[in-house]
Amino acid sequence: MPSSGDDVHVPRAAVEIRDRDEIRYEAQKIEEKWAARWQADSALYGADSDRAKRKYYVLEMLPYPSGVLHMGHVRNYSIGDALARFMWMQGYNVLHPMGWDSFGLPAENAAIKNNTPPKQWTLANIANMKKQMNRLGFGYDWSKEVTTCFPEYYRWNQWFFLKLWERGLAYRKKSKVNWCPECATVLANEQVVNGCCWRHETTVVEQRELEQWFVRTTAYAQELLDGLDKLEGWPEKVRTMQRNWIGRSEGALVDFKLDLAQGPAGDKITVFTTRVDTIYGATSVQLAPEHPIVTDLIANNPELLAKVEGLLAEQRKAREVGDVGAIEKHGVFTGAYAINPFNDEKVPIWVANYILMDYGTGAIMSVPAHDDRDYEFAKKYGLDIRVVVMPRRQGEIPASDEEETPVLPYTGTESLLINSGPWNGLSVDRALERMSSYAQEHGFGKATVTYRLKDWGVSRQRYWGTPIPMVYCDKDGVVPVPESQLPILLPENVDITLEGGSPLAKLPEFVNTTCPKCGGPARRETDTMDTFVDSSWYFYRYTDPKNDRAPFEKTTADYWFPIDQYIGGVEHAILHLIYSRFWTKFMRDIGLISSSEPATRLFTQGMVIKDGAKMSKSLGNIVSPDDMVARYGADSARMYTLFGGPPDRDLDWQDAGINGVYGFLGRVYRFVMRNGIGISKVALSSDGTGAISPEARRLQRVLHQTIKRITNELQGRWHFNTCVSSIMSYVNELYAAQSAIDKGLIPKPLLRELQRGLVLMLSPFAPFLAHELWEQMGETSKLVREKWPAFDPALAKEDEIEYAVQVNGKVRSHITTPADASEDQVREAALNDPKIVTILAGRTPVKVIVVKGKLVGVVVK
RNA sequence: GCCGGGAUGGCGAAAUCGGCAGACGCAUCGGACUUAAAAUCCGAAGAGCCGAAAGGCUCGUGUGGGUUCAAGUCCCACUCCCGGUACCA
Numbered sequence: 028m029p030s031s032g033d034d035v036h037v038p039r040a041a042v043e044i045r046d047r048d049e050i051r052y053e054a055q056k057i058e059e060k061w062a063a064r065w066q067a068d069s070a071l072y073g074a075d076s077d078r079a080k081r082k083y084y085v086l087e088m089l090p091y092p093s094g095v096l097h098m099g100h101v102r103n104y105s106i107g108d109a110l111a112r113f114m115w116m117q118g119y120n121v122l123h124p125m126g127w128d129s130f131g132l133p134a135e136n137a138a139i140k141n142n143t144p145p146k147q148w149t150l151a152n153i154a155n156m157k158k159q160m161n162r163l164g165f166g167y168d169w170s171k172e173v174t175t176c177f178p179e180y181y182r183w184n185q186w187f188f189l190k191l192w193e194r195g196l197a198y199r200k201k202s203k204v205n206w207c208p209e210c211a212t213v214l215a216n217e218q219v220v221n222g223c224c225w226r227h228e229t230t231v232v233e234q235r236e237l238e239q240w241f242v243r244t245t246a247y248a249q250e251l252l253d254g255l256d257k258l259e260g261w262p263e264k265v266r267t268m269q270r271n272w273i274g275r276s277e278g279a280l281v282d283f284k285l286d287l288a289q290g291p292a293g294d295k296i297t298v299f300t301t302r303v304d305t306i307y308g309a310t311s312v313q314l315a316p317e318h319p320i321v322t323d324l325i326a327n328n329p330e331l332l333a334k335v336e337g338l339l340a341e342q343r344k345a346r347e348v349g350d351v352g353a354i355e356k357h358g359v360f361t362g363a364y365a366i367n368p369f370n371d372e373k374v375p376i377w378v379a380n381y382i383l384m385d386y387g388t389g390a391i392m393s394v395p396a397h398d399d400r401d402y403e404f405a406k407k408y409g410l411d412i413r414v415v416v417m418p419r420r421q422g423e424i425p426a427s428d429e430e431e432t433p434v435l436p437y438t439g440t441e442s443l444l445i446n447s448g449p450w451n452g453l454s455v456d457r458a459l460e461r462m463s464s465y466a467q468e469h470g471f472g473k474a475t476v477t478y479r480l481k482d483w484g485v486s487r488q489r490y491w492g493t494p495i496p497m498v499y500c501d502k503d504g505v506v507p508v509p510e511s512q513l514p515i516l517l518p519e520n521v522d523i524t525l526e527g528g529s530p531l532a533k534l535p536e537f538v539n540t541t542c543p544k545c546g547g548p549a550r551r552e553t554d555t556m557d558t559f560v561d562s563s564w565y566f567y568r569y570t571d572p573k574n575d576r577a578p579f580e581k582t583t584a585d586y587w588f589p590i591d592q593y594i595g596g597v598e599h600a601i602l603h604l605i606y607s608r609f610w611t612k613f614m615r616d617i618g619l620i621s622s623s624e625p626a627t628r629l630f631t632q633g634m635v636i637k638d639g640a641k642m643s644k645s646l647g648n649i650v651s652p653d654d655m656v657a658r659y660g661a662d663s664a665r666m667y668t669l670f671g672g673p674p675d676r677d678l679d680w681q682d683a684g685i686n687g688v689y690g691f692l693g694r695v696y697r698f699v700m701r702n703g704i705g706i707s708k709v710a711l712s713s714d715g716t717g718a719i720s721p722e723a724r725r726l727q728r729v730l731h732q733t734i735k736r737i738t739n740e741l742q743g744r745w746h747f748n749t750c751v752s753s754i755m756s757y758v759n760e761l762y763a764a765q766s767a768i769d770k771g772l773i774p775k776p777l778l779r780e781l782q783r784g785l786v787l788m789l790s791p792f793a794p795f796l797a798h799e800l801w802e803q804m805g806e807t808s809k810l811v812r813e814k815w816p817a818f819d820p821a822l823a824k825e826d827e828i829e830y831a832v833q834v835n836g837k838v839r840s841h842i843t844t845p846a847d848a849s850e851d852q853v854r855e856a857a858l859n860d861p862k863i864v865t866i867l868a869g870r871t872p873v874k875v876i877v878v879k880g881k882l883v884g885v886v887v888k
Numbered sequence: 889g890c891c892g893g894g895a896u897g898g899c900g901a902a903a904u905c906g907g908c909a910g911a912c913g914c915a916u917c918g919g920a921c922u923u924a925a926a927a928u929c930c931g932a933a934g935a936g937c938c939g940a941a942a943g944g945c946u947c948g949u950g951u952g953g954g955u956u957c958a959a960g961u962c963c964c965a966c967u968c969c970c971g972g973u974a975c976c977a
Contacts, residue, residue: 753912
């Protein structure tokens with residue numbers, strides 16, 4: 028509805044508005060109109076295939092299609108969309124895609140609950156969420172859409188799996204899983220509630236050993252760790268979390284031989300320690316209850332076996348509940364002894380509930396004097412405590428244990444060794460080095476590095492996931508499916524409500540196959556892949572989503588990668604982001620891509636909370652995006668998620684807050700509908716510096732100051748809340764000038780520029796309203812690709828500056844000086860100010876400080 | 889325990905490099921318009937004290953110290969809240 032007449036000075040007639048009070052901001056009408064237009068124009072938000080252009084890849088984490096968007100999504104996508112729109116307007120070739128992390132357990136749960144096939148349920152959810160996204164006006168290139176549960180996608184998971192297998196990065200090993208005897212299937216950790224099955228609340232979950240597929244992420248442990256130092260565009264918090272997760276620790280392996288009189292000859296226990304320097308203080312060896320040697324040591328002692336079982340049960344329970352650190356330490360003496368290879372001393376072998384089989388070697392040497400946990404344990408069971416390191420004092424060598432002993436346990440490392448035979452007097456650092464070399468030279472140990480990071484268990488005994496492309500042949504063993512046979516399709520019409528094991532295992536037509544090697548009968552793998560596989564590389568697929576010869580074309584991926592800005596919740600700081608980094612390195616090593624890291628910049632937005640708590644059904648504090656869109660419109664909902672606070676912090680949702688933003692958007696609408704309809708017919712002034720009225724000059728200045736502020740924010744700190752504040756202030760200025768506008772004191776070209784600027788700056792945050800007003804002004808260009816307004820520093824400059832004048836730190840007066848006044852002139856003006864003269868009362872200032880543009884500080888005695 | 893982040897009016901927050909604390913918004917109060925209300929537009933407002941008013945003074949950014957002409961911001965010591973994580977040897 029642009030202006031109907033030629034006379035741009037009579038806007039009211041154009042929209043039949045008799046009086047400004049009748050201009051109503053009807054968000055629903057405007058937004059529905061534009062949502063429909065955008066959907067009809069599929070190229071609008073499309074990435075350009077021209078590789079000569081400067082690219083910008085902005086990515087928000089793809090959602091799991093649970094059915095509806097929540098406010099956290101809205102916040103995440105509002106940030107990404109604002110950035111994408113800003114970068115388009117900066118002239119970049121922007122890739123801004125979206126997709127669906129659509130495999131996974133909830134679809135199976137829903138299938139059981141509603142008797143709907145997982146695929147149907149998932150696709151219906153995707154349809155609904157896509158509708159919501161379109162209604163919210165997010166500018167995605169839907170031609171790049173990726174849906175991970177489609178064979179076109181997951182066939183490449185299978186392809187990658189074969190590549191992993193070829194390189195020895197995929198392997199099978201026995202591993203403990205949660206097993207529900209009632210369901211006769213494996214449960215994910217999150218399905219174990221208080222040690223019982225989530226579906227059978229009285230059925231205790233068992234631990235079972237199963238052959239499982241693993242991906243050798245540990246092969247890249249060191250590179251994953253080193254790479255973090257270079258990821259300067261990632262939050263330090265995330266980098267720290269990943270460092271801790273990888274958990275590199277330097278130490279030594281030391282073999283303790285079993286005392287021959289007791290144990291099977293030749294057997295030994297290898298312990299891992301980071302403090303080999305304290306080995307003369309070792310007064311016992313402690314084993315994890317699951318340590319394989321435990322059964323040998325106590326095989327003929329049922330009483331002890333039962334006790335060890337008890338220790339194991341305690342450990343498991345604590346792990347399930349999640350407070351391993353809080354359980355009380357318990358242990359049992361096995362009756363056996365081991366020999367400390369450094370001093371040939373005999374030390375007792377214990378089994379303890381605080382030793383974990385899956386870290387280090389599952390065995391430690393216990394040094395009570397110099398380790399908190401060992402100390403606590405030794406005190407409890409009356410084990411010897413022997414001090415072997417002393418705090419260093421001015422480089423003196425402590426003579427012996429006659430010296431005062433430190434407070435135990437003493438874990439400091441600025442120390443010297445005592446009671447350690449030939450090693451006495453060495454510093455801890457040197458002892459660590461020399462003693463592990465010594466162990467290596469004598470064949471009973473070596474320096475080593477261990478990582479907390481474990482290999483990635485990717486097997487899931489589930490239906491709704493990518494089938495693992497392997498077959499089992501009695502003759503040839505484990506055989507990979509040839510690439511030419513991919514994809515292994517996930518069968519449909521599977522009754523997954525049947526309890527009792529993996530659904531795929533119950534389908535003979537799926538399981539029974541022929542061996543690719545010998546052609547004989549063989550069985551297919553029935554495990555499916557963890558969904559983290561899907562999300563480890565989906566963003567590469569976005570660059571070339573329809574490719575059926577390769578996961579993606581290298582040159583295309585190399586053009587777009589690395590991702591310039593990745594945006595998502597901090598809850599993915601570890602798993603998703605480590606797996607993605609691993610996958611990137613792996614893809615680089617098989618020659619698929621050139622970069623080593625997926626994203627140069629990562630932004631983790633805060634949660635959306637309400638009444639100080641995470642939104643949840645049980646608290647009844649959920650705010651639905653659909654409701655907000657219905658009541659206030661998408662622009663208000665989006666803008667409020669940005670206005671409520673800085674994006675990296677939690678956002679405390681307040682209904683009154685979104686109402687305020689809605690009011691503001693109405694204010695913008697009314698201003699432009701009153702002053703800007705059809706104004707594009709007025710030529711923009713070629714030069715803004717002509718002689719104009721003070722009112723006009725002020726507006727011009729505020730416009731340029733606002734552009735400056737917002738541009739700086741979008742390029743730097745990303746405090747969108749202050750961007751919105753700036754636009755609000757700008758609009759307040761425009762309103763204050765209404766009577767000057769009505770009187771014709773504001774030149775038309777400027778009036779056009781003021782409103783153009785307003786709409787352009789608004790467009791990343793409230794795209795619907797911006798588009799509507801752009802059209803109402805009679806602009807015909809595509810707003811999305813319109814150039815972001817530039818600010819002119821000369822026009823942004825103030826003519827006069829107000830200085831605060833302090834005397835001894837207290838503001839006593841204000842003076843106004845021309846903007847170009849020199850420091851001396853400002854000082855003089857301040858000292859001559861009548862109020863200051865009075866306060867000084869003849870005293871001579873000791874010092875006068877002039878802070879340019881801000882303040883004058885006068886110091887008197 | 890350890891690692892992050894935070895604490896500023898009645899509320900969400902701002903203050904980007906040590907320089908006028910509280911921008912912007914909400915709620916509140918007042919005015920204009922209206923028969924009235926809603927909507928809209930305009931205005932007031934950290935707390936306390938003095939003043940008829942203009943205006944002025946004191947206090948004030950979790951607590952206690954410190955540095956500085958000047959501290960929400962820097963330093964030292966602490967309290968509480970939120971998130972993550974853990975017998976990792």
